[in-house]
Amino acid sequence: MKWLIGLGVVIAAIAGAFWYFVADGSTPASAEGEFDIAAYRALVANDAPATLPSEVRIEWVGESEAPSFAAIAGDFEGDKTFAYVSFQIVAPDGSTIIDGAVDQDTLNTMSEGAGHFDQTAYQRVLDAEKQAPRVMITHEHLDHVMAIARHPEPAAIAPNLRLTRAQLDGLPQHAPGGVLAPEIASITPIDLTTPTRIAPGIVAVAKPGHAPGEIAIYVKTAQREYLFVGDIAWLYGAIERNSSRPRFIRFIMPGVDPDRPAVLRQIRALHDLAAAEPALVIVPAHDDAYLRSLVTNGVLQEQFVVTAPVSATPTGEMAPASP
Numbered sequence: 001m002k003w004l005i006g007l008g009v010v011i012a013a014i015a016g017a018f019w020y021f022v023a024d025g026s027t028p029a030s031a032e033g034e035f036d037i038a039a040y041r042a043l044v045a046n047d048a049p050a051t052l053p054s055e056v057r058i059e060w061v062g063e064s065e066a067p068s069f070a071a072i073a074g075d076f077e078g079d080k081t082f083a084y085v086s087f088q089i090v091a092p093d094g095s096t097i098i099d100g101a102v103d104q105d106t107l108n109t110m111s112e113g114a115g116h117f118d119q120t121a122y123q124r125v126l127d128a129e130k131q132a133p134r135v136m137i138t139h140e141h142l143d144h145v146m147a148i149a150r151h152p153e154p155a156a157i158a159p160n161l162r163l164t165r166a167q168l169d170g171l172p173q174h175a176p177g178g179v180l181a182p183e184i185a186s187i188t189p190i191d192l193t194t195p196t197r198i199a200p201g202i203v204a205v206a207k208p209g210h211a212p213g214e215i216a217i218y219v220k221t222a223q224r225e226y227l228f229v230g231d232i233a234w235l236y237g238a239i240e241r242n243s244s245r246p247r248f249i250r251f252i253m254p255g256v257d258p259d260r261p262a263v264l265r266q267i268r269a270l271h272d273l274a275a276a277e278p279a280l281v282i283v284p285a286h287d288d289a290y291l292r293s294l295v296t297n298g299v300l301q302e303q304f305v306v307t308a309p310v311s312a313t314p315t316g317e318m319a320p321a322s323p
Helices: 002-023 037-043 104-111 119-131 154-160 165-170 236-241 260-276 288-296
Strands: 055-067 079-090 096-098 134-136 196-199 202-206 215-220 225-230 281-284 310-312 318-320
Touching: 037 202, 037 215, 055 104, 055 119, 055 288, 079 119, 079 288, 096 119, 119 154, 134 154, 134 196, 225 260, 236 260, 236 281, 260 281, 281 288
Parallel strands: 096 134, 225 281
Antiparallel strands: 055 079, 079 096, 196 202, 202 215, 215 225, 310 318
8 A cells, every 4th residue: 555655656746847847837817017018109109100110021041840848838739840030120221130040050059950051041141230220139049149149240240239238248158269259249238128219110128037138129110010029939829828938948958048937927928918919910039830920921021131242343343243
């Protein structure tokens, strides 16, 4: 009889550990004020329609597979495709780039060689960053920054960077040799402690939790509103299910969710916001299927708009470079 009791204790302990580390992503009952959409709208309310962004474009730089339960606690629906992307907010005064995705070496390491990388798409991101008056990242993790931390022409993009102190401090570990290019290291960081208007129709605000430098970016175009939430949720299903990442992720990925309670509040708030504002397009960074559905529905456009680079002609005049 004692062995049955002992077996029951062991089973209960295993079940409890499984629930705690794998299946539990529960959030608070409420998280009012976490995303103040009214404040974001107020900051761009006086922006003339002609100055607002005209469209949002996406580049698929890479992708890999991972089990759904690694992204959403309690979700055992099999493997999901995780996208590594960059966004371009096209506007009359120039583009705003959001996130620098991965380079091939990074993706190979992350996926153990099983991922897919698009060098042509990555090159468009590198080129667009040189032309865009604003280049931002949702946070400083390796799969969002490589086109910045390892950009082959750091001096060309440094004047365009809009990074917070926490983001800037996190970049050197991803730079070649662990040393950030001096042109980038010396930029003046921006303060997003409170919602801040970045450009016509664009507002950003710090949302630490998943990373110290995590931010959310609100974008208003002539057609719709977007909220880019980076890695607060890896997949949109986390927002739908009101469930965050499982706790075990923090052991295999130590930089993820250092402030888990903050992430849980944010997930709760996004879940409630999605219900209250169904027309608002909430954009997580890695949900391949969801992002592709936004393209299908015309909410996102594929491929960055990049002006052709120029090269010198034999006479010394400048001419478009050959494709």
